[in-house]
Amino acid sequence: MRALRLALLGILALALLAVALPAISRATDPPGMDGGMDPQLVLLADIRSDFNVMESGSALPMRVVVVDQHGVPVPGALVDISAAGASAAPSSGVTDADGVFRFRLTAGPASSPLRTTVIAIATIPGAATGSDSFALTIAPKPVPLQILPQHEAVSVGLGALLAAVFLSTEFGRYGVFKVLVFPLYSRLKKEEVLDHFVRGQIYGYIVSHPGQHYNSMRQDLRVTNGTLAHHLRTLEMMGFIKSYRDGVFKRFYPVEVSIPQESGVKLSDLQMRMLDLVRSGSGPTQMEIAERLSVTQQTVSYNLRTLSREGAVRMEKDGRNTRYYPLAA
Incomplete structure (x- = not known):
């Protein structure tokens, strides 16, 4: 009888352990898997400039626009700038309220045309890093014209006369074209076709x-x-x-x-979905809208301001919460 009781107690303990293990596993799961947390913010950087050619030693105003995966400007993102053969001032900083970081790029010395790439890296805690590159050509400064003394001018004149005589022959024209002009012509034509x-x-x-x-x-x-x-x-x-x-x-x-x-504002797909939620009449908060649409609260706040400015929604205070309703309600 004692052995039977011990066996029954063992079976009961195993059953309790089988019930408790799933609960323990759910309690230790990391947040964000099934907890309804927002997806990770993804940064998109875009380098912009009015020119892609600058002279050696000159400065060129440039800017970096940082938006999220929904096209919403991201303020406060840290932007780092680097470029070979040029220096940026400032070389790092944060974006303003419109998601823009402005800087001036100063080209270094160049004895021949130099191709360089401006690289921008945008970071913000908890977000996926965004980066962009911008191709730029640094042209050397023009060489100042020098006036030759009289005896040197005479030598140059004789040399030019001999060159003209040489180029007047078929052999001379073909040789100069083959050695000097044809390689440059071929390269330019190839780039022109690609462009x-x-x-x-x-x-x-x-x-x-x-x-x-x-x-x-x-x-x-x-x-x-x-x-x-x-x-x-x-x-x-x-x-x-x-x-x-x-x-x-x-x-x-x-x-x-x-x-x-069009008469009225053109709404994005996300703004249309937000407006449908507001028109449901339940008066959702920003957090509730963000959870329903699986976007960040920052994205919801930006688009609600746009909808409110265009007269599509209105907000009402409800204690510590702000609720949103269609304007006609």
């Missing part, structure tokens, strides 16, 4: 996707920031395309296409 190919791709994309914005074009065409900005500026200056500022986006249209004039 025209990429530029044609960009123009064809805008024709088939009028009104597409900058970031979407860069992702679809898989080109760098500097390349896309350069060709867009060229196409706009030559009268092939035109641009239109739409909130935080810059949209591009073929020059012959009319920009649609």
Whole structure:
């Protein structure tokens, strides 16, 4: 009988242990797996400048725009700048309320055209790091014109006369072209063809996707920031395309296409989903909206300010909470 009782107690202890283990496992799970926490903030950096060529020793104003994965500007992000053959002032700093960090790039000495790359790295605690690069050419300063003394001028004149006689022959013209001109001509033609190919791709994309914005074009065409900005500026200056500022986006249209004039603000997909939640009549808070849509509270706050400014929602204080309702309610 005693052995039977011990066996029953052992079975009961095993059953209790099997029930307790799942509860212990759930209690020790790290937060964020099933706890409804927001996904990680992802930073996107974009280096912008009005020029991609600068003279040695000159300074060029530049800026870095930092947004999150939803296109919302991120203030307070730390931005570090580096570039071979040039120095940035300041070389690091934080973005302002519009998510912009401004700096001046000063080119170092260059005896021949120098290709360099400006690199920007944006960081913020708890967010995925964002980076971007911008191709830049540093041109040497022009050599000042020197006036030769009379005897040297005579020597130069005789040399030029002999060169002219040499170039008047077929052998001379072919030899000079082959040695000096042809390598440079071949290199320039190759770069010109490549430029025209990429530029044609960009123009064809805008024709088939009028009104597409900058970031979407860069992702679809898989080109760098500097390349896309350069060709867009060229196409706009030559009268092939035109641009239109739409909130935080810059949209591009073929020059012959009319920009649609809509009555009211054009809302993003996220703003439409937020407006649907507010119209449910429950008066959700920012935290509740963020949890329902799986975005950060910072993203919700920014877009609610936009909706409130455009007259789509209103807010009411409810104790320590702020609740949002449609304006017509």
